[in-house]
Amino acid sequence: MADNSREVFAPHSDNPLRQLTVDQLRRRTSLKWRAYPENVLPLWVAEMDTLLAEPVAQAIRDAVALGDTGYPTGSGYAEALATFASERWGWDGLSAKRTAIVPDVMLGVVEMLKLVSDPSSPVIVNPPVYPPFFQFVESMGRPVIEAPLGADRRIDLEALEAAFTLAVQGGDRPVYLLCSPHNPTGTVHTAEELADVAALARRYRIRVVVDEIHAPIVASSTRFVPYLSVPGGENGLSLMSASKAWNLPGLKSALAIAGPDAADDLLRLPEEVSHGPSHLGIIAHTAALRDGGDWLDSLLVGLDDNRRLLADLLTEHLPAVRYAPAQATYLAWLDCRRLGLGDDPAAIFLERGRVALNSGIPFGTGGTGFVRLNLATSPEILTEAVRRMASALA
Incomplete structure (x- = not known):
């Protein structure tokens, strides 16, 4: 049985x-x-249809073999990320x-947010944006102020300044929660854009917290720029x-990283927060960053291929859908407003086509009539999903 299992995978x-x-x-x-019945193709939540990179799998196997399942400690994760950042992004400022x-x-x-703002401080976001930005902030009792992306799906500095102006009127300590690369659009903010953001934030005395979880997943023609690397960051x-x-x-597991001028803020992080990450998680993440580069490179090629495939499939089967291949992430932000499916086309694609996508509505302003599609799957599944989406219009 064990041999057969290895052969299958x-x-x-x-x-x-x-x-x-x-x-x-x-x-x-x-x-x-598991969230949908078996006759539904799931191209929604941000999980990839891949095996683990072998260095990651081996690191987990080695830890389990040793019973190394205790509490996390040490700086190996941070050191692995620092080396990765230097090699991939040319950034040597991660200490x-x-x-x-x-x-x-x-x-x-x-x-x-707790470290650098007050319990009632507003948080500025750029919709359409990752729904947990709204969910987590609102669960803290904080007001959300929207600074929508421009029509080009990039940061609109005028909208951002208007949001900053509104945010500082209450006298609290507002925070700008930036998504970089941006989810769901896949926009990669340039060094110039990020420097402009930093300058604006300094002028209004607004702190910036940035979610850079998708940073390693960039298209072949794109360069990711860490926010902490730009002047003013x-x-x-x-x-x-x-x-x-x-x-x-x-x-x-994840890492919080402070710029040089925010080091004292991070020192105030409660010690018990470090008890939350999984030790096995830290082992896996460290192995990925340290030894998983070749696997990542292969994945990035596959994602580039899937972006092109999706564009071709939509042109053939759903030409009314507007799609611009993303610069980063493995997510596709599809404008379905010309299909006549109402505010929530994801519901129609699920009901009639048996394809699960993310509704654009929870992403905030600019999400109505859109869907988010996860293209980190096989070309065969992606092809069948678009075919099913087209069948929903019949």
Whole structure:
């Protein structure tokens, strides 16, 4: 039986997205493949249809063999991320001394907001944006102020300044929660854009907390720029993790990173926060960053291929859908407003086409009539999903 199991899951392609069949994926017990009935193709939540990178799998096996399942400690994760940042982004400003382990990126965001703002302080976001930005902030009792992206899906500095002006009127300590790369649009903010943001934030005395979880997942023609690396970003706080790029959301761990001028803020992080991450998670994330580069490179090629494939499929089957291949993430933001499916086309695609996508509505202003599609799957599944979406219009 063990030999047969290994054969079933033996990689048969260099592309991590082409190593598992639908039948194999349906054996998974995580959210993506269990939230809907078996006749639904799930292209929604941010899980990838891949095997683990072998260095990550081996690190977990080694830890389990040793019974190394205790409490986390040490700076190996931060050091691995610092090396990765230097090699991939040309950024040598990540100091392990200015980091702290946190349970995951969104819980890390919550802790950063507590450090640099007041309990009633507003939080500025750029919709359409990752729904937990609204959910977590509102659960803290904080008001959300929207500074919508421009029509080009980039940061609109005029809208941002208007939001900053409104935010500081109450006398609290507002925070700008930035998503970089942006989810769901996949926009990668340029160094110039980020420097403009930093200058504006300094002028209004607004602190910046940035979610950079998708940073390793960029298209071949794109360069990711860490917010903390730009002039004026020295007092920023960043959250990073290997979870999205190596498909590790079930192995909880992330890093909070402080710019040089925010080091004292991070020192005030309660010690008990570091008890939340999984030790196995930290082992897995460290192995991914340290030894998973070749696997990541293969994944990025596969994602580039899938972006082109999706564009071709939509042109053939759903030409009224507007789609601009993203610069980053493995998510596609599809404008379905010309299909005549109402405010929530995801509901129609699910009901009539048996394809699960994310509704654009929870992403805030600019999300109505849109869907988010997860293209981190095999070309065969992606092709069938678009075919089913087209059938929903018949």
